[in-house]
Amino acid sequence: MTTEAASVECTVAEGIATIILNRPDARNGMNQEVADALYDIAIRLTHDKSVRAVLIEGRGPVFSVGGDVGVFASTAVEALPETLSRMAARYHDALGRFARLEVPVVCAVHGAVAGGALGLLYISDIVIASEKTKFALGFGSIGLTGDGGTSWFLPRLIGVRRAAELYFEDRVLDATEAAEWGLITRVVSAEDLTVNAASIARRLASGPTRAYGTMRTLFRRSATAERDAHLAEETAAVGRIAGTIDATRAFRSFVTKQAPEFEGR
Structure with missing residues (x-):
């Protein structure tokens, strides 16, 4: 574009x-x-x-x-x-x-x-x-x-x-x-x-786009969020992002001591 x-x-x-x-x-x-x-x-x-x-x-x-x-x-x-x-x-x-x-x-x-x-x-x-x-x-x-x-x-x-x-x-x-x-x-x-x-x-x-996007969301909401509610949201987010293709591949790359290649999904 x-x-x-x-x-x-x-x-x-x-x-x-x-x-x-x-x-x-x-x-x-x-x-x-x-x-x-x-x-x-x-x-x-x-x-x-x-x-x-x-x-x-x-x-x-x-x-x-x-x-x-x-x-x-x-x-x-x-x-x-x-x-x-x-x-x-x-x-x-x-x-x-x-x-x-x-x-x-x-x-x-x-x-x-x-x-x-x-x-x-x-x-x-x-x-x-x-x-x-x-x-x-x-x-x-x-x-x-x-x-x-x-x-x-x-x-x-x-x-x-x-x-x-x-x-x-x-x-x-x-x-x-x-x-x-x-x-x-x-x-x-x-x-x-x-x-x-x-x-x-x-x-x-070239990084883990979905993880970055969720980081931005958590940062933005933290200024006004109640602590325990925010921690619950952080828990839900890490569980959700753990299921992405990028996270799965990164886990495997870490174990094999290779640099991960992220696709943004």
């Missing part, structure tokens, strides 16, 4: 869906077109059984500055609430669907990641950043409360106090700080970013 839009590109090859934000002249600022494109892509990937991993990138000098403030500033005051609400709703629907995908998601970021664009990091399992990347919310500086799931995801990722610091003090993190705080997974050189992220996506795409 290959899809192309003015704002977002998506290709699927060898089990990997590669999504590229494609508004480099606008620093990949997010508008209604981006939100709609991401939602459409998330819907298609939900139903594409050939996809075993997702890789998200941004074209141009930065990953994304978040919402396209130029669009907001040029919108009539009386139309702005509806414009922002409609865009945020569609973007949040897209993020929710990406979070529920039953395949691992990798995100490679560079330059800058700001505002609502952080939502794409939140729904990713592995986030790789080039060493000079900057991270910021910046909502207060434009008089907004924020979007991209930030008020839900960020305290869970980095803690309430640090999240408040980013919100209220407009703190800017460098890549090393972002890794230390738990916002991203690791930092690599700019030269290695694309190759490193692609390598991770390929490795995940």
Whole structure:
């Protein structure tokens, strides 16, 4: 599958869906077109059984500055609430669907990641950043409360106090700080970013897809689940996945000291 839009590109090859934000002249600022494109892509990937991993990138000098403030500033005051609400709703629907995908998601970021664009990091399992990347919310500086799931995801990722610091003090993190705080997974050189992220996506795409999908589901539900109920769900999941072809073959490979070959089923 290959899809192309003015704002977002998506290709699927060898089990990997590669999504590229494609508004480099606008620093990949997010508008209604981006939100709609991401939602459409998330819907298609939900139903594409050939996809075993997702890789998200941004074209141009930065990953994304978040919402396209130029669009907001040029919108009539009386139309702005509806414009922002409609865009945020569609973007949040897209993020929710990406979070529920039953395949691992990798995100490679560079330059800058700001505002609502952080939502794409939140729904990713592995986030790789080039060493000079900057991270910021910046909502207060434009008089907004924020979007991209930030008020839900960020305290869970980095803690309430640090999240408040980013919100209220407009703190800017460098890549090393972002890794230390738990916002991203690791930092690599700019030269290695694309190759490193692609390598991770390929490795995940060749892994036990159904097990990975169940891991994602358990992680997602753990934030609000009651402990004993969650342990019961974990018990049911491990029993269910133990019956998959991949698990059966992996058990045998372990005994024979061979590397398992997973088919994603």
